[in-house]
Amino acid sequence: MNRNYLLNDAIISPLGFTTSENLTSIRNSETALKLHRNSRYFKEGYYAGLIDLDWINSKFSRIGNPGKYTKLEKLIILAIKQVIDPSQNFSTRSSGLVLSTTKGNIDLLNNNDFSADRIYLWKMAQVIADFFELKQKPVVVSNACISGALAIKTANDFIESGRFKNAVVAGGDLVSDFVLSGFQSFQAISSKPCRPFSNDREGVSLGEAAAAIFIDQEQSAVGESVHYIDAVTANDANHISGPSRTGEGLYQSISRLFNNSGVDPSKVDYISAHGTATNFNDEMESISFNRAELNYVPVNSFKGYYGHTLGASALLETILTKKCLLNNELLASHNFTESGVSVNLNIIREHKRKELRTALKTASGFGGCNLAMLLQKQSL
Template sequence: MHQESHVLYTDLISPLGFSMEENFKALCQGASGLKPNTHPLFKRKTYTSVIDATLVDDSFSVLGAVDQYTKLEKLSILLIDKMLKETNIDPRNPKTLLIYSTTKGNIDLAETKNDKIPSKRVLLSEFKNVLKAFFEFANDPILISNACISGSQAIIYADSLLKTKLYDHVIIVGGDVVSNFTLSGFYALNALSEELCKPFDVNRKGINIGECCTTIVLTSKKESNTAKLVAGSSTVDAHHIVAPSREGRGLTNAIQNCIQQYPDAAIDFISTHGTATKYNDEMEALSINNTNLEKTPIYSLKGYYGHTLGAAGILESVISLNALKEQLLIPSLGYTTLGVPYEANVITTLEKKPISGFLKTASGFGGVNAALIFQQA
């Protein structure tokens, strides 16, 4: 019998709102969190999606001293605290596990001096210990940092752990913040766009960076009429340290693996990685064609949130889960004219439609790739 992980809970803090409801409402209205920003080192214009630090501090002040925690720690604590209260999950229960996905964690600590926060918390191992101590988790949190598939990889790993029956609930949280360090890296790769990003569009110029903190809770028990994760696969083609495989072999294999795991899956839309870079969008479109899904409606959420790095796989899964719940196809913001040399059915208008399931794809530096299939319960 095929064992499935059920989705118990989702939530999201982003520039578009401090709840899942606020985010999905803003998204359906076509709002974007991306705003003009000038890189402080290179004086080059770009767009970033940044959460108002004052709003974060105001919300966090009831939980702790705002000057004792970094922005990402505060966002993560706010999200986890709300989730624990709404689900009644006990973090002290040995059957509860936290998995955190991020690419850079508290990287902003390396940029500014802070006398009240130890500099060692820039280390990912120290970052997760802050969350363990705050909530008194019985188990050591697991931290996954695997480039831009970190979030999707965390979901896949959570699913595999639930199948061992060692845990009843796995809390998966993803977060990254916009930093000069990250912007400098993408600037050096000539990947930053000076315009709003346009995934799959003929006029796309590159990536926009965003930040968020988001969560999805998986359980082996069907506790309500929720969606379920029925398949997940990650692959690595080791094509290049930063460039995706031109043939799309790794992502093609990941999608094929998912379909083989659950042949009866309904794939009514695809939530793509869709970074708006030349080669990523071409590779994704090719992989979709390679798996005979070129007629399937697709979208990218990067025009709403920017690329949220280690949180992207989770953010884009939870938004898609809400689209599944509401039976909506979400338009790919910024897209007007197809700009990849392969067939792609990019969604341009918000549309109500019967939906039974979807595919989520992701790719990242080093040739890593991931795919997930969610279905209605």
């Protein structure tokens, strides 16, 4: 199997306009999660990571007309632009675009500012592809909260199959009234900024972000780079809106990943977990990691910094994982207090330096889906 390289990347979030700005904010223990009072669904306000539209419009006006694109389209276009500009192997003719989103332009549902077909995810993808005049039809992956990582898997599979020479994987989601009211109807939203894996966790916080990464068979520069080894998904076959109590699906995805790739679990130096801070999710993950004999491996959740960014989350977290491998650093699991899961995990409590080579990224979502992906650093 091809082991493609994860090359130029971009993260746009309340913590910064580039991946490097985002990393600086994380190293300074900043969080995107602020109290907002603009929603009728929360009398006391709610914590979320929201991106200021004026800020995005001012950035976008340098490359296009902000009035012609939705907020999410602008975010994703700006992220892709950062990624393809420095990528020599990127070609509008042969490069692919794989887009990850759960709800896309759902904020247009009762809004006539744009043509009615903009609500379709394929249309949003086409608008973005047309902005860059891409010849290949964009591929859209919409598979709940594993979408971002599943889009990376898809890009690798489609490079291997010859559909694309190389590909940009991009993703994003907004904190719309639609998802806010929905998560609130489940009573899943925390009254405080989310606290993954902690004993005082109360649920999720939502966040906005867009991210993009360029994936190629060739590594573009000398030095160290990170490549994709493999990814496996597995369904829980248990419940459509809650994870399996035994962590079966996530465990299956992890153990099959190790079997398929020939990588020994003892080689994993770091795990970037899903860690949404709901009671069931974090407990399920701890059980799965324990069953896979990974409970001693340093692990964090980035949700304390960003909140749950839905279709962007697993992509954004894969980019951060890649950076951690390259920089030999472990980043603290923000807002972690004391362990609140039945199996003790090796939660990263503060930023530290550590020699890293192999990382495991996991994600889980509604519909019972789970995904495990291995990344590895190599020197050339």
